[in-house]
Amino acid sequence: MLTKILILISSFSLGTAIANLRVVTTTEDLRSVTQSLGGEFVEVSSIAKGTQDPHFVEAKPSYLVAVSRADLLISIGLELESGWLPLLIRGARQPKLMPGEPGCLSVSEAITPIDVRVQADRSQGDVHPLGNPHFMADPDRVISVAELISSRLSQLDPPHAKDYSNNLSSFKKQQVEKIAHWKKKLAPYHGTKVIGYHMSFNYLFKYFGFEIVGFLERKPGIQPTAQHILSLIKLAQDQKVRLIAVENFFDPKPGETLAEKTKAKLVLMPAYVGGDEKSKTYHEWMDHLVDDLEKGLK
Ligand SMILES: [Zn+2]
Numbered sequence: 001m002l003t004k005i006l007i008l009i010s011s012f013s014l015g016t017a018i019a020n021l022r023v024v025t026t027t028e029d030l031r032s033v034t035q036s037l038g039g040e041f042v043e044v045s046s047i048a049k050g051t052q053d054p055h056f057v058e059a060k061p062s063y064l065v066a067v068s069r070a071d072l073l074i075s076i077g078l079e080l081e082s083g084w085l086p087l088l089i090r091g092a093r094q095p096k097l098m099p100g101e102p103g104c105l106s107v108s109e110a111i112t113p114i115d116v117r118v119q120a121d122r123s124q125g126d127v128h129p130l131g132n133p134h135f136m137a138d139p140d141r142v143i144s145v146a147e148l149i150s151s152r153l154s155q156l157d158p159p160h161a162k163d164y165s166n167n168l169s170s171f172k173k174q175q176v177e178k179i180a181h182w183k184k185k186l187a188p189y190h191g192t193k194v195i196g197y198h199m200s201f202n203y204l205f206k207y208f209g210f211e212i213v214g215f216l217e218r219k220p221g222i223q224p225t226a227q228h229i230l231s232l233i234k235l236a237q238d239q240k241v242r243l244i245a246v247e248n249f250f251d252p253k254p255g256e257t258l259a260e261k262t263k264a265k266l267v268l269m270p271a272y273v274g275g276d277e278k279s280k281t282y283h284e285w286m287d288h289l290v291d292d293l294e295k296g297l298k
Contacts, residue, residue: 050274077108
């Protein structure tokens with residue numbers, strides 16, 4: 001009894017806010033955006049870390065515990081998490097988190113994807129059969145994602161709907177200011193030809209007018225081969241590629257080989273929020289990506 005009283009006293013005296021909604025996200029970029037929108041009324045954790053490839057995550061028991069306690073599970077969708085999230089949802093045995101229920105939100109509902117191929121072949125390891133799921137690096141699409149998340153928070157926690165709406169307005173205002181800043185920084189590099197590793201930065205490149213001419217992966221999810229790198233060396237020379245952008249959790253060697261044999265510069269970039277020390281929030285991450293591109297091209 002005494003312990004209970006002490007806990008009560010300490011939580012009141014510290015003014016600790018009790019989160020209304022427990023949210024689990026699949027990626028760190030979703031976690032950061034959801035935290036901005038939910039503020040003090042949500043407690044958010046991410047399953048995949050920013051240093052991890054979210055296509056390939058081990059469904060650990062600790063993730064199962066986190067999911068089973070959640071009021072809301074937010075995923076990217078477009079099969080980004082298809083190798084592991086269904087296992088966690090099934091294992092959590094929470095009817096409110098089942099697909100179609102308000103506690104289960106796939107934010108790809110809010111956007112139209114790019115890189116949709118007519119004949120995607122899963123049997124050859126293509127991990128983007130429904131189009132490119134890496135849309136959180138798209139400055140406009142993330143606004144649509146934020147609107148969807150905010151509306152779901154309000155649906156699940158109506159007493160704080162006004163707060164969620166205000167937080168959404170602040171996020172959008174900040175995003176619009178950031179977009180103007182990023183566009184100004186990258187305007188001189190419009191039309192620059194780049195080679196990527198995976199397709200993680202396609203939305204970012206397209207948004208800022210870069211031209212993507214190839215990838216170190218032969219297909220999304222398939223590691224580079226020596227023969228493919230040779231063909232990329234020729235392509236980079238012919239096309240005068242200036243930049244090779246590689247997600248920092250991949251092996252840098254194929255990109256280094258390509259950079260050595262061509263005039264292109266290799267940049268290793270965090271593919272997600274939390275991908276490095278400087279990218280703790282969504283806006284810090286995007287600032288960092290824009291800075292990396294600018295530095296690589298100066
Ligand atoms: Zn991918």
